[in-house]
Amino acid sequence: MARYEQVQGTVALITLTNPPVNALSAAVRLGITETVTRALRDPEVKSMVICGENGVFCGGADIREFAKPMSGPPLVPMIAAIEEGEKPVVAAIEGAAFGGGLELALGCHYRIAHSKARVGLPEVTLGLLPAAGGTQRLPRLIGLAPALDLITTGRHVTAQEALKLGIVDQVTDQSALDLAIQFAQQVVGQPLLPRKLSTRQTPCPPDVDGLLEETMAQVKQRARGAMAPIACVQAVRAAATLPYQAGMQKEQELMATLFHSSQARAMQYCFFAQRAVGRWSLSSGAHSGNSKPRPVSKVAVIGLGTMGRGITVALVKAGMSVLAVETNKKQLEIGKQMVSAMLKHDAQKRNATPRLDLLHFTIDLLELKNTDLIIEAVFEDMALKKQVFKELSSVCKADAFLCTNTSGLDVDELAAVTKRPELVVGMHFFAPAHVMKLLEVVHGSRSSPEAVATAMHLGKRLGKVSVLVGNCAGFVGNRMLKPYLEQANFLLEEGATPELVDGALEEFGFPMGVFKMSDLSGLDVGWRIRKEAGLTGPNVDPRDPPRRRQGRRYSPLPDLVCEQGRLGQKNGRGWYLYDKPGGRVATPDPSIHKFLEEYRIKHGISPRQIDRQEVVERCLFALINEGFRSLDDGIAAGPEDIDMIYVFGYGWPRHRGGPMFYAGMVGLPRVLTRLEHYRQAHPEVPHLEPSPLLRRLVASGSPPINKWRDFLQRPHSQL
Numbered sequence: 108m109a110r111y112e113q114v115q116g117t118v119a120l121i122t123l124t125n126p127p128v129n130a131l132s133a134a135v136r137l138g139i140t141e142t143v144t145r146a147l148r149d150p151e152v153k154s155m156v157i158c159g160e161n162g163v164f165c166g167g168a169d170i171r172e173f174a175k176p177m178s179g180p181p182l183v184p185m186i187a188a189i190e191e192g193e194k195p196v197v198a199a200i201e202g203a204a205f206g207g208g209l210e211l212a213l214g215c216h217y218r219i220a221h222s223k224a225r226v227g228l229p230e231v232t233l234g235l236l237p238a239a240g241g242t243q244r245l246p247r248l249i250g251l252a253p254a255l256d257l258i259t260t261g262r263h264v265t266a267q268e269a270l271k272l273g274i275v276d277q278v279t280d281q282s283a284l285d286l287a288i289q290f291a292q293q294v295v296g297q298p299l300l301p302r303k304l305s306t307r308q309t310p311c312p313p314d315v316d317g318l319l320e321e322t323m324a325q326v327k328q329r330a331r332g333a334m335a336p337i338a339c340v341q342a343v344r345a346a347a348t349l350p351y352q353a354g355m356q357k358e359q360e361l362m363a364t365l366f367h368s369s370q371a372r373a374m375q376y377c378f379f380a381q382r383a384v385g386r387w388s389l390s391s392g393a394h395s396g397n398s399k400p401r402p403v404s405k406v407a408v409i410g411l412g413t414m415g416r417g418i419t420v421a422l423v424k425a426g427m428s429v430l431a432v433e434t435n436k437k438q439l440e441i442g443k444q445m446v447s448a449m450l451k452h453d454a455q456k457r458n459a460t461p462r463l464d465l466l467h468f469t470i471d472l473l474e475l476k477n478t479d480l481i482i483e484a485v486f487e488d489m490a491l492k493k494q495v496f497k498e499l500s501s502v503c504k505a506d507a508f509l510c511t512n513t514s515g516l517d518v519d520e521l522a523a524v525t526k527r528p529e530l531v532v533g534m535h536f537f538a539p540a541h542v543m544k545l546l547e548v549v550h551g552s553r554s555s556p557e558a559v560a561t562a563m564h565l566g567k568r569l570g571k572v573s574v575l576v577g578n579c580a581g582f583v584g585n586r587m588l589k590p591y592l593e594q595a596n597f598l599l600e601e602g603a604t605p606e607l608v609d610g611a612l613e614e615f616g617f618p619m620g621v622f623k624m625s626d627l628s629g630l631d632v633g634w635r636i637r638k639e640a641g642l643t644g645p646n647v648d649p650r651d652p653p654r655r656r657q658g659r660r661y662s663p664l665p666d667l668v669c670e671q672g673r674l675g676q677k678n679g680r681g682w683y684l685y686d687k688p689g690g691r692v693a694t695p696d697p698s699i700h701k702f703l704e705e706y707r708i709k710h711g712i713s714p715r716q717i718d719r720q721e722v723v724e725r726c727l728f729a730l731i732n733e734g735f736r737s738l739d740d741g742i743a744a745g746p747e748d749i750d751m752i753y754v755f756g757y758g759w760p761r762h763r764g765g766p767m768f769y770a771g772m773v774g775l776p777r778v779l780t781r782l783e784h785y786r787q788a789h790p791e792v793p794h795l796e797p798s799p800l801l802r803r804l805v806a807s808g809s810p811p812i813n814k815w816r817d818f819l820q821r822p823h824s825q826l
């Protein structure tokens with residue numbers, strides 16, 4: 108797993124050979140150990156170069172091995188042997204050097220990178236820390252503050268930034284390997300000691316404690332309960348305050364607390380799940396391996412509201428030419444100004460030039476005739492969307508894809524008004540669409556594999572995690588959100604406050620509780636949808652009592668809040684009070700508390716003490732239960748799809764792996780028992796009735812999550 112050659116007479120070339128990313132598996136570690144020993148012993152060899160096969164240096168430790176018993180030589184002594192050896196070693200970094208890969212390179216005496224290479228220590232994103240000396244060598248190389256940044260965020264760094272930071276010694280547009288071999292010959296005979304990072308002192312600012320405290324406070328705030336970022340700060344602190352060996356000891360101790368933790372398991376599950384959702388399949392037998400996306404170069408976006416603007420920006424940022432369409436000149440001008448401002452702001456942050464040249468604006472639908480793919484992002488109103496789709500179907504070229512950004516309307520109903528239902532798919536972006544990483548691609552019953560492949564591929568081009576889902580009200584994400592929101596409202600009726608509910612959910616790890624999130628989205632959005640569904644407003648069945656709709660318990664609280672003119676952050680008043688319209692600082696509002704008390708009196712509800720555990724269980728188990736139903740209905744292809752939707756689209760804390768993974772961690776029997784308990788206490792809430800799939804899984808001994816597919820009621824998903 109490591110090839111050995113002697114090149115240019117005196118240079119030992121060691122090539123890691125473990126495709127696709129040359130991960131440091133046991134076999135690779137053994138290969139490196141053996142080849143380095145051989146090179147150190149061979150008197151003809153004066154220096155070494157370590158590189159990776161297929162243009163990738165090394166993607167780090169083999170993550171798949173973490174769940175197995177340790178075998179093969181450990182990384183720490185392997186890297187120490189390279190550093191301590193008396194022959195210079197040069198790392199030739201092409202493609203990527205991540206995690207253990209960069210730590211290996213830091214053990215080398217010199218690093219040469221290709222200009223397109225990226226480096227980083229992303230262990231924190233796997234619930235770990237760089238425990239092959241990364242927390243000790245990197246600060247000694249680049250200083251305390253930049254090392255803290257890189258290690259606690261896990262961010263990827265370009266070769267250019269790596270050069271500026273001092274992580275690499277040279278960057279080349281030519282072959283990094285050729286340059287490294289040349290370099291390895293030149294440095295023979297030069298003093299090696301100063302190149303051994305373990306012998307250096309960490310460059311620190313005058314106020315080390317201040318920096319560490321400030322970083323710890325920031326990290327805790329960002330971490331939302333994740334342990335790894337905190338351990339990373341503690342390990343880097345050791346690099347600033349302890350001698351190297353003691354620092355290494357600390358690194359190992361901290362790693363031991365993380366390595367077998369449920370958080371690390373959850374985050375490593377997310378790593379593989381994120382990649383698994385890209386491998387989609389349909390019941391027809393079409394799948395990502397046999398369905399080619401059609402090339403798309405001209406894209407149009409219809410509607411420049413919040414969603415349309417975000418989608419346009421995302422497309423332009425991905426280098427695509429976009430025709431942005433509005434209904435009238437005034438709206439077009441507003442949209443144009445806002446999109447341009449967003450692009451300029453984004454470019455400024457990246458120190459780049461905004462690609463305004465890729466943008467074209469029109470109010471004339473006829474200009475769409477040469478467009479390859481159209482994304483409709485008009486108001487969430489079926490009649491309006493149908494009218495748009497009819498028009499698109501007649502003006503666009505016959506093979507253009509027609510995509511809708513609906514967040515939950517029936518994609519088949521829209522496809523049916525066109526002359527090309529097979530080219531219609533849902534592309535459900537999440538606000539703000541240029542920031543949020545999730546894209547739900549909705550497969551209608553007549554969508555062709557090519558349309559699905561094209562939408563999935565477009566999502567990837569935009570840097571999104573695209574998840575294929577089936578067509579039903581709300582698709583996967585919003586369908587599961589419904590019982591979650593419902594439980595939150597019921598909890599208010601029963602005695603909770605918005606702060607209590609949000610506090611419990613934020614403590615769980617969500618960036619924002621449900622009521623703050625509703626305020627941010629705008630309370631009128633759901634109000635309008637509920638009016639259309641006949642749950643509030645003039646279309647309510649007059650025979651329905653105030654707290655029942657369509658045969659089940661209903662809370663009119665959110666409707667009543669909207670009727671008071673409280674629309675959320677946008678007008679400064681929602682479930683909370685804000686410093687100003689559009690303000691972000693939420694404070695509890697005594698008038699909401701009074702309103703809730705009066706509501707309870709009016710409806711004869713005696714408020715009771717509700718604790719955080721009940722909030723978490725009722726909101727999250729109801730959501731998870733709907734996840735099981737979505738799986739059983741074939742709307743979600745697998746639990747990984749649901750989990751990635753929630754992690755990337757709804758702020759589910761990554762260190763808890765997503766709702767379905769979390770259910771497995773809590774234990775399916777417990778989820779079932781608690782749902783049964785709450786269902787008994789609230790017989791009028793059907794969402795609390797445990798799903799048949801959950802019952803089947805528990806009856807079968809609660810198999811691990813990767814076996815759940817075997818228990819689905821349909822052998823194939825509906826997709």
Ligand SMILES: CC/C=C\CC(=O)SCCNC(=O)CCNC(=O)[C@H](O)C(C)(C)COP(=O)(O)OP(=O)(O)OC[C@H]1O[C@@H](n2cnc3c(N)ncnc32)[C@H](O)[C@@H]1OP(=O)(O)O
Pocket residue numbers: 127128130165166167168169170171182203205206207208229230233235236237238239379382383
């Ligand atoms: C003592 C502890 C010391 C060290 C700890 C570590 O090193 S932990 C590992 C740290 N490394 C990382 O987190 C990097 C993970 N990999 C990536 O970020 C990307 O894979 C990479 C290297 C940038 C390449 O990206 P690309 O988009 O080209 O490929 P893709 O991500 O789809 O990966 C291709 C397949 O390789 C599998 N894979 C990638 N990295 C690893 C790894 N470190 N271990 C095991 N497997 C890895 C990935 O899962 C893909 O396979 P698939 O079957 O498609 O899932």
